[in-house]
Amino acid sequence: MKKNLLVIAVFASFICMAQNIESKIPKNVEAVISINGDRLTELVPISEFDDFNFAKKMVDKLSRKSDSIVASIKDLGFDINSKAFYFYTRTDSISYHNFLVKLTDKNKFENLISARDKEKIVSEGGIQMMENRGSIAIWNNNLLLFLGYEKGHDYFEKNEERFMSEGENEGKSYYKVKKIITSQWAKTYALSIFRGNGEASILSDKDYIASKDKNAAASAWIKNYGQLINSALASVYGTTGVFPFSKLKSRSNLYGFKSIGANLFFDKDAIRMTTETELNSDWKKMFKKVYNSKIDKNFYNYFNQNDALAYISLSMDMQALLEEYPALMTSMYGGIMPSYKEEMDLGGEFLSLFLDEKAIGELMTGDMLFVLNDFGEKEVTYTSYEYDADYKSKEITKTKKEVVPDFTIMIGSKKEKLLNKVARLGIKFELFENKAGYYKVNAPKNEIPFDLYTIVKNNILFFTTSEEKISNIANNRFVKNLGKHQKLIKNSSSTFYINGEKLISKIPASELSRKERRYFNYVKDNFKDAYFKSSKMKGNKIHSEMKINTPNSQGNSLKVFFNFFEAMVKKR
Amino acid sequence: MHNKGIKVLFLGLFILCTSCFEIIEEVSFNKDGSGHVTLTVNLSKSRTKLNSIMLLDSINNYKVPSKIEIKNKIAQVIQKIKQIEGISNVKNSSDFNDYIFTVSCNFTNVEALNTVISNFSSKKEASIIKQQQHFSFDTSQNTFTRNYHYDLSQEFKKTNMEDRKVFETATMTTIYRFESPIISSKNPTAKISGSKKAIMLRVNAQDIIKNKNTIKNQIKLQK
Numbered sequence: 001m002k003k004n005l006l007v008i009a010v011f012a013s014f015i016c017m018a019q020n021i022e023s024k025i026p027k028n029v030e031a032v033i034s035i036n037g038d039r040l041t042e043l044v045p046i047s048e049f050d051d052f053n054f055a056k057k058m059v060d061k062l063s064r065k066s067d068s069i070v071a072s073i074k075d076l077g078f079d080i081n082s083k084a085f086y087f088y089t090r091t092d093s094i095s096y097h098n099f100l101v102k103l104t105d106k107n108k109f110e111n112l113i114s115a116r117d118k119e120k121i122v123s124e125g126g127i128q129m130m131e132n133r134g135s136i137a138i139w140n141n142n143l144l145l146f147l148g149y150e151k152g153h154d155y156f157e158k159n160e161e162r163f164m165s166e167g168e169n170e171g172k173s174y175y176k177v178k179k180i181i182t183s184q185w186a187k188t189y190a191l192s193i194f195r196g197n198g199e200a201s202i203l204s205d206k207d208y209i210a211s212k213d214k215n216a217a218a219s220a221w222i223k224n225y226g227q228l229i230n231s232a233l234a235s236v237y238g239t240t241g242v243f244p245f246s247k248l249k250s251r252s253n254l255y256g257f258k259s260i261g262a263n264l265f266f267d268k269d270a271i272r273m274t275t276e277t278e279l280n281s282d283w284k285k286m287f288k289k290v291y292n293s294k295i296d297k298n299f300y301n302y303f304n305q306n307d308a309l310a311y312i313s314l315s316m317d318m319q320a321l322l323e324e325y326p327a328l329m330t331s332m333y334g335g336i337m338p339s340y341k342e343e344m345d346l347g348g349e350f351l352s353l354f355l356d357e358k359a360i361g362e363l364m365t366g367d368m369l370f371v372l373n374d375f376g377e378k379e380v381t382y383t384s385y386e387y388d389a390d391y392k393s394k395e396i397t398k399t400k401k402e403v404v405p406d407f408t409i410m411i412g413s414k415k416e417k418l419l420n421k422v423a424r425l426g427i428k429f430e431l432f433e434n435k436a437g438y439y440k441v442n443a444p445k446n447e448i449p450f451d452l453y454t455i456v457k458n459n460i461l462f463f464t465t466s467e468e469k470i471s472n473i474a475n476n477r478f479v480k481n482l483g484k485h486q487k488l489i490k491n492s493s494s495t496f497y498i499n500g501e502k503l504i505s506k507i508p509a510s511e512l513s514r515k516e517r518r519y520f521n522y523v524k525d526n527f528k529d530a531y532f533k534s535s536k537m538k539g540n541k542i543h544s545e546m547k548i549n550t551p552n553s554q555g556n557s558l559k560v561f562f563n564f565f566e567a568m569v570k571k572r
Numbered sequence: 573m574h575n576k577g578i579k580v581l582f583l584g585l586f587i588l589c590t591s592c593f594e595i596i597e598e599v600s601f602n603k604d605g606s607g608h609v610t611l612t613v614n615l616s617k618s619r620t621k622l623n624s625i626m627l628l629d630s631i632n633n634y635k636v637p638s639k640i641e642i643k644n645k646i647a648q649v650i651q652k653i654k655q656i657e658g659i660s661n662v663k664n665s666s667d668f669n670d671y672i673f674t675v676s677c678n679f680t681n682v683e684a685l686n687t688v689i690s691n692f693s694s695k696k697e698a699s700i701i702k703q704q705q706h707f708s709f710d711t712s713q714n715t716f717t718r719n720y721h722y723d724l725s726q727e728f729k730k731t732n733m734e735d736r737k738v739f740e741t742a743t744m745t746t747i748y749r750f751e752s753p754i755i756s757s758k759n760p761t762a763k764i765s766g767s768k769k770a771i772m773l774r775v776n777a778q779d780i781i782k783n784k785n786t787i788k789n790q791i792k793l794q795k
Contacts, residue, residue, distance in 0.1 A: 382616040383670050385596070391747045391770040393598070402620055449620040 021100055021143060024193055025087050025202040031222045032202065033086040039217045041081050043266055043558040046074050052562055054569045065114040077108030078144075087202075090231075093155040094182055096189065099146045106141050127194070131183065136190045145194045149186045151178060211261025211276060217558065218264045225257040225277075256283030258540075266558035271548045276541050284540045286328055289320040291493040291536045295367045296412050298458040302473060305483040307373050309506060310498040313489045314368040319361025326351055363419075365459075367412030369489075373466065374406040375506045380449060403508055404450045408464040419456045437474035440467075492533040499529040519568075526550065526564050592617040592741040599685070600749040601716065605709050606680045608661075609688065615671035622671050639668055646673065652691050653677060658684030682707040714793045718746065720786075742777035744787055752793040759789040 063070035079102035326348025426432035453470035658680035753768035779785035
């Protein structure tokens with residue numbers, strides 16, 4: 001019987017050991033970052049990682065105090081193949097930065113500690129603890145918790161009298177008392193985390209669980225972004241400052257943002273980061289109205305991917321934006337300055353009174369597309385001097401070639417007639433020149449180095465530096481070529497795209513220093529194109545994605561990233 | 573977010589273009605050591621870039637001054653120069669179209685000229701300039717000396733890469749005219765004119781920074 005019990009006990013403890021260390025993260029956490037070592041080592045095996053110079057340097061630095069030879073990151077004693085966590089927690093009195101990582105070899109880890117610090121290690125019941133000023137490390141055979149802590153000023157300011165009146169603190173300075181109290185509390189906290197939280201763990205938070213992607217190399221989650229910013233502001237300004245920030249604590253969700261979840265992926269041919277931002281119900285309503293529209297289909301007729309080094313697209317409902325703007329401002333700044341809430345409110349109402357949201361919304365619909373087409377060379381003049389045989393100077397005008405951007409801007413507008421009237425007035429005052437079906441903007445040559453043409457067509461106001469392009473637009477000869485970009489633009493409220501490969505190859509070498517050329521060439525060869533896009537509201541969340549496409553010659557994008565990092569470190 | 577994106581894109585386009593500028597120092601000396609000086613800063617070659625920079629609040633962490641601020645600063649310097657003993661006929665021009673700025677004046681002796689130069693620098697610099705005598709005229713030896721004290725290569729090391737680029741194509745030209753013919757000059761880059769009464773020295777800022785060349789010179793005149 002006893003034997004059976006022993007077997008069960010051993011088995012149970014084995015299960016406990018293998019159990020996810022994530023369960024030790026408390027539920028009342030503010031933010032969590034998880035680094036999925038297993039995923040990373042799958043992409044770049046430890047043996048390959050050790051070969052990088054930057055990795056060698058890092059290991060060297062970490063093991064400087066070690067007596068034994070450390071040749072690989074696996075010799076540091078950490079379990080590289082498992083997940084590691086950072087999390088941020090705070091109470092009314094102390095805030096904690098926590099790191100949680102599994103150990104494979106306790107002795108190897110202890111070897112990293114300097115002889116002087118080793119004297120501080122206290123062993124108790126299979127747990128080792130080392131305290132330093134503002135930090136605590138606790139570990140056993142297979143787990144390390146390291147935390148840094150900071151005391152909250154407000155709390156200790158308010159409670160000074162109470163602490164100092166306690167008998168045990170008699171004769172001590174408040175500075176010392178504070179130090180003793182925080183270190184005691186931090187120790188209790190550290191032990192409770194290390195021993196585990198049971199049911200009160202973060203694993204019972206559905207939003208947290210849902211935010212994480214199994215395939216991500218790293219994930220981050222913030223429970224309430226608005227609140228975190230609030231408290232950051234409060235700690236900067238204090239509660240007794242100019243603004244009564246203490247009142248804000250009850251006004252949570254100041255900025256309308258709730259949770260944020262982000263995941264970082266190293267795919268075969270791309271580095272990708274996705275973000276989900278949750279909004280509160282007020283903001284959700286506003287954002288839904290503002291970002292409900294898709295970019296006008298007409299825009300696609302004037303996009304050619306062979307002619308785009310970079311672009312920015314934007315699709316909003318201008319009328320809704322103007323209507324919602326006052327409320328948005330009140331909710332943002334009314335919270336920061338509660339005593340001015342009424343004034344802000346009234347200001348917003350007045351703004352609405354003066355603006356004809358519908359008319360402005362027709363003049364500018366909220367759709368916008370900016371395309372960087374190319375870099376061109378243009379001859380510009382400048383003043384220099386010539387000297388005669390007696391070195392008497394004479395002013396002369398010289399010319400030189402300068403690189404100028406070629407671009408096209410499209411702005412959605414339903415007021416074609418009005419805009420054409422403006423153009424006619426412009427011609428009268430010689431601001432515009434009437435060409436065959438389009439206009440040339442007569443800007444002073446000194447102020448803009450490129451020509452600019454404009455036309456209003458198909459509910460779009462165009463500005464472009466290329467006469468050929470504007471003529472094609474005017475005469476319905478523009479050849480569209482959308483490729484993957486239609487999908488990219490269509491499904492997002494905003495997109496920022498850049499084709500690094502093409503863009504860099506278009507920059508004349510003469511414009512770059514040798515170092516820059518080397519750097520740019522490396523980027524050009526290792527990163528193809530990249531985009532950032534932000535979706536319309538889905539439920540109460542905004543989804544955004546950043547993606548950098550990499551060549552797949554190196555196997556996966558993490559290898560590309562490490563190689564890039566290696567090259568940059570070397571070139572410094 | 574979007575505005576920032578556009579700004580970054582535009583900024584990037586212009587910062588890529590390296591800038592150029594030239595500084596010209598022209599001094600005519602009379603026999604008694606008095607004379608006339610014209611200082612010119614010509615940024616015309618970087619006009620396009622400057623036009624774009626003037627639209628920004630700051631660049632590479634430097635605040636971009638407005639036209640008014642520049643004009644005020646120039647006016648201040650001019651005011652100071654006018655008060656220097658031995659200085660007269662102070663004139664200046666600022667051309668914001670071509671970005672060419674000039675200051676000219678008459679001086680009674682090189683001491684006054686040194687004081688003029690020191691006015692373009694900070695107070696601390698100014699006292700060093702006076703001590704170091706950027707310009708000196710030894711009448712007994714009939715020797716004119718152009719000196720300067722800055723250790724540019726040291727100063728240069730303190731700046732970052734972005735800032736260094738600004739000097740890559742900058743030049744400094746000095747032209748000195750005398751009433752007596754020039755016998756010799758110590759700086760081998762300097763060229764003496766056909767009439768022997770003028771000497772010109774053009775140096776790249778890069779060469780000054782790398783200590784390959786200098787605007788220092790010692791010019792010996794015929795008695």
